[in-house]
Amino acid sequence: MKRVQFNRYGGPEQMSFGDYSLPKLAPGRIRVRVKAAALNPLDWKIRRGVMRLATGRRFPQGMGSDFAGVIEAVGSKVMGFHVGEEVFGTVEIRRQGAFAELVDADARLVVRKPRSLSFSEAACLPIPSATAWAAIVTAAKVGPYSRILINGASGAVGRSAMQLALTNGAEVVVAASRTSLGQFNDAAIKAACLYGDITALAAHGPYDAVFDTLGTLAVTDGLKLLRTGGRFLDINPSPSRIVKGLFSGRYKMIFATAGFKYLPDIAIAAGEGILRPTIGLETPFSDALTAIRDAELGQSPSGRIVLIL
């Protein structure tokens, strides 16, 4: 079996295709024949060693989190799933290995694929949608009277957040680069501003929630844009931001893991067309090393990059 792996932490040059065999399937896990796997920035952050406390020092390590495919085998303690079913899901940070012909995933991180979605579309959902769900639905609790600012709305997390916020009836203001601004001409969006244009962002506020998907909005600026009781939600952790998140009632660091329990709701929302992943490129698995490197270097088309098996 082939997978994308690396033998030490580092840059794109550390990636290679490797042969591997999976261990005996654990009781709580599901083995999936991967049909599509979507790239997340997390994939290269892990390969660079950013999360080595969680990912350890045993090599080679497989790459990739988000996948869609067909169940090949079901662990002895897994209920409700059957061989041959079409599913999508994600793999825990400390395990990875979705850029592969076969992957084992915790059954709690796997859900049935809605018929209306392709494998590629389904593979784009887990991490971006779970993160957006944890921020917009759970932490911000956006509703019809909410006004929300999404800083970085053209990425996968930002788009999911925008779709969830609009569906819940919120007023949405987005901030994006000059290149991406043209994407936000939907009448439902209250305003689209350039990154860093605090005057324009403030003119459309104050906000019940500011969701920064890129970690580029200064926390002091974000907090000033909030109305009383509002929350600044961040997903790009640094040690100082994590500490701030622990002690502030107004500033919170959100992790995709907090949204994984909503994967069944995410599947329903995607099946109903509420969550609509944007695919930038579908490319054969054999081109994975180039596709990952290009995405990491910002040289891919806008939208999710999906490996097809």
Ligand SMILES: NC(=O)c1ccc[n+]([C@@H]2O[C@H](COP(=O)([O-])OP(=O)(O)OC[C@H]3O[C@@H](n4cnc5c(N)ncnc54)[C@H](OP(=O)(O)O)[C@@H]3O)[C@@H](O)[C@H]2O)c1
């Ligand atoms: N805390 C967590 O658990 C968690 C979970 C998910 C993601 N994250 C982090 O959140 C960040 C955003 O994740 P994401 O999946 O939304 O990233 P993404 O889809 O790659 O998009 C990020 C931004 O990059 C810009 N961009 C997208 N495609 C581009 C291209 N082809 N060329 C140039 N720029 C491009 C876009 O902004 P503009 O076009 O406006 O420049 C976009 O908003 C990442 O740093 C990720 O690691 C954290």
